[in-house]
Amino acid sequence: MIHRVLLSYLTLTVLVLLTLEIPFGILYARSRTSALTTTLERDAVVLAELAEEDIEHADTRALPHLLNGTIRRDHTQAVVVDRHGTVLTTAPTAPSPPARSLSGAPDIIAALHNHRTSGTTRDPLTGGEARYVTVPAASGPTVRGAVRITAPTRGTTARIHTAWALLAGAGLAVLAVMTAIGLTLARWTTRPVRKLERATAQLADGTLTEPPAADVGPRELRRLAATFNRTATRLQHLLRAQHRFAADASHQLKTPLTALRLRLENLEPDINADARHHLDQAIAETDRLVRMIHGLLALARLEEDHTAPTPVDADAVVHDRVETWSAFATDLDVTLRLTGAPTGHVQAIPGALEQILDNLLANALRATPPGSTVTLHRAPARAPHHRTAPPAQLHIIDQGPGMTTTERERAFDRFWRAPNTSPGGTGLGLTIARQLAQASGGSIELHAHPTGGLDAVIQLHPTSRPHGNRAG
Incomplete structure (x- = not known):
């Protein structure tokens, strides 16, 4: 019973932890991803505003310096294209030369149509997963080009994994504490039940030597123990009374039945031959009554014997x-x-x-x-x-x-x-x-x-x- 009570405590604790920690972990992961996207979008907008004039005149001399001065995040890459999708410059320089035109890229197409886009892609520098933001370089409805900024997500992913690990560790610590508390509570709650079980086994064996305490445990169990003690006392009294009856009846009935049989046998000389069979039947019934009483007493003793x-x-x-x-x-x-x-x-x-x-x-x-x-x-x-x-x-x-x-x-x-x-x-x-x-x-x-x-x-x-x- 202790295990079942403890299991109920732990099950409730696990449900509460899952209800709290899983949404928190998901919310944290989304917030970190959103923060990275917001930072990239802000940098891309600033860079697009600063580079708009150079993009319009296709001045590729000032653009690399501008990109290097604007991008401060490690392993972040920026790409600037003109309104035709032709790459004007990149920063920092990629290990492999970039394509001369990105006019077919979906995000560039959307940016040249004055729409911002974001998503995940393969990091050209590290080969891992990266987050990109592409914004148009425009003055009002006029789009002069686009700027794409890409940053690896491994730092954000590491922080998210660390958060999940901390949540898991906290959950395990809570479970350990709840196990200790629940075990203590379960033992305290079930102690009267265990004592009542031992008392029931003793009563079934015929003698109650350790009655359960009626002043320990929850109120309902105290009432149950008190009721059990009254029932056990009554049953033991009845068993003792039955045992005394079996012992007394065996002694008290034997003498009058024996005397009755002797009196019937003494009547034999005074009974006519025609009525003698009635006397024989009476003696036989007396013997049968003796055997029946002995059988009943034997059953009574057998039911009490353990x-x-x-x-x-x-x-x-x-x-x-x-x-x-x-x-x-x-x-x-x-x-x-x-x-x-x-x-x-x-x-x-x-x-x-x-x-x-x-x-x-x-x-x-x-x-x-x-x-x-x-x-x-x-x-x-x-x-x-x-x-x-x-x-x-x-x-x-x-x-x-x-x-x-x-x-x-x-x-x-x-x-x-x-x-x-x-x-x-x-x-x-x-x-x-x-x-x-x-x-x-x-x-x-x-x-x-x-x-x-x-x-x-x-x-x-x-x-x-x-x-x-x-x-x-």
């Missing part, structure tokens, strides 16, 4: 969960199969991968009919050391009825359960699994498998582990 992902041996976890769930799969007459190459180490928060696999395997085993197979397929990342490498994947593929596109989109919603699912679920398993995956920097997606059933894909980022063993 544990950083660490390297986890995915193969060891996968083998452990497959071994654990194999007995349950055998009871359901379902084959639990592990395929794919070893995955290696992935980034996950401690215990997350175990809970994710437990939730997904439980769902897959419940959905798969007897005599079929649930496959846990490993797809390791192709380039685990490359930052842009695709994540490692774990696929839990069942052979159940599958889900429609709409059902797969809603499957991660809290308390949502697919139609015709087996009773006892809470609708929180996939929600918890996705939260754990996202907290680990990964994701979970549900896809329809080409051979039928559902393909639950866990994606976690790989990590390099130069030492240690991997399960194969």
